[in-house]
Amino acid sequence: MVVGLVGSGNMATALARGWGEPVLCTDVVAERAQALAAATGGEAVASNAELAQRADLVMLCHKPYQLDEVAQQIGGNAKAIASILAGVTISRLESAYPGTPVMRLMPNTAVEVRRGVICYAPGNQMGEPLAAALLELLGRSGRVLAVEEPLIDVAMALISVAPAYIALIAEAWVDAVVARGMPADQASAMVAEAIAGSAELLSANDVDTLRTRRAVTTPGGVTAQGLDALERAGIRAAFRDAVDAVVDHVP
Ligand SMILES: NC(=O)c1ccc[n+]([C@@H]2O[C@H](COP(=O)([O-])OP(=O)(O)OC[C@H]3O[C@@H](n4cnc5c(N)ncnc54)[C@H](OP(=O)(O)O)[C@@H]3O)[C@@H](O)[C@H]2O)c1
Known part of the structure; x- marks a missing residue:
């Protein structure tokens, strides 16, 4: 599965290091995306639209308030979305990315050393094969636990911090x-x-x-x-x- 990371900051870097797989990535600051691409043997991509066209799954690793701006830049090109954005609900994700399967995640930076904890709640449109492939990838960087969506914010107060x-x-x-x-x-x-x-x-x-x-x-x-x-x-x-x-x- 080709994963494209939107945002190449702290959490994106920790996740990609934990997987040990090449990723596609973008960032507002090109050097950040280049550094992450170099660390994973992946590729820094010029735009979020191109990233979405080339990736099987786009992982949102920017700040929560940038949701709509990034969705516009992606412009309907994403095949599937996984989000680590704090406080952004599945219903907000589905309205920013209509018709696209989404999964909401909450990780911590210990994924970098493969001892992370990652909570997840899938949206209704996320099919079984895609969910299984994503959970397998996440499982390489730590313990993966399903939670009811309303508890993701509470899980953040335990694992992300x-x-x-x-x-x-x-x-x-x-x-x-x-x-x-x-x-x-x-x-x-x-x-x-x-x-x-x-x-x-x-x-x-x-x-x-x-x-x-x-x-x-x-x-x-x-x-x-x-x-x-x-x-x-x-x-x-x-x-x-x-x-x-x-x-x-x-x-
Ligand atoms: N850090 C954690 O422990 C943790 C844990 C769980 C969840 N999260 C979630 O993870 C997300 C990222 O957190 P972080 O700590 O990794 O933040 P971060 O280090 O600031 O990384 C976010 C990166 O996204 C970039 N970005 C902004 N707009 C973009 C765009 N349109 N296209 C591509 N890149 C863009 C930012 O650039 P600029 O700085 O120039 O805007 C920044 O480099 C947040 O939504 C947070 O809620 C974080």
């Missing part, structure tokens, strides 16, 4: 142990492995968070003290506020 949240948590954690005397390079080497290994352990425990916590929490011990400090600092309220901030401000 995750690399940024984990980076912030890692930074705060490193700063705290540096303050207690650990060299920063040692702390940095430990934090990513501690997070990755703990995520792996949680998966191995069927995401049973309580079982995983209890296995390392001796009553009255140091982990219990640390967890208590996080609860007192309002970690649950902070995550509730962060989810609300994303879902309530979807463009």
Whole structure:
């Protein structure tokens, strides 16, 4: 399947790197499209109309507010559309691209290292063979999960933001142990492995968070003290506020 990416920014680059396949791509800034084409062995194309003519599927990787402008540039040439645009519903996509099969996606940048999470909701006109080919491609860059369309915005508050949240948590954690005397390079080497290994352990425990916590929490011990400090600092309220901030401000 030849995929054409409209927009060669952060998310398009992460997706294409994860697939490891040549892509066709465009960007307002030609150098960005050329860099992405060079990274994938693909081709930077001169216009969105040409991209759509040559691709089996056009993936919208521009900003959400650019939907109608890009649809005009594509001018009815797309055979199928996949969109990663935050907050742009299937019905908005179908009215911007009438008669064209569409699929709505929500990825995160961890697709670049093939450990992404990608949620999807297909439109009614998306046929089985095309959907299967697209899901196979997406599956190369991570875990692919079907969700009801109204939950895609909520999924965004969990998966798309995750690399940024984990980076912030890692930074705060490193700063705290540096303050207690650990060299920063040692702390940095430990934090990513501690997070990755703990995520792996949680998966191995069927995401049973309580079982995983209890296995390392001796009553009255140091982990219990640390967890208590996080609860007192309002970690649950902070995550509730962060989810609300994303879902309530979807463009
Ligand atoms: N970044 C994430 O983690 C993430 C996660 C999930 C979903 N998304 C979605 O992914 C989309 C892209 O996000 P991003 O972070 O990758 O943004 P980005 O880095 O700004 O990339 C978007 C690119 O599209 C270009 N563009 C604008 N109009 C275009 C046109 N008519 N034809 C071709 N290219 C055009 C932009 O150029 P200009 O800058 O010159 O306009 C920019 O280079 C957004 O809709 C966002 O909601 C992002």
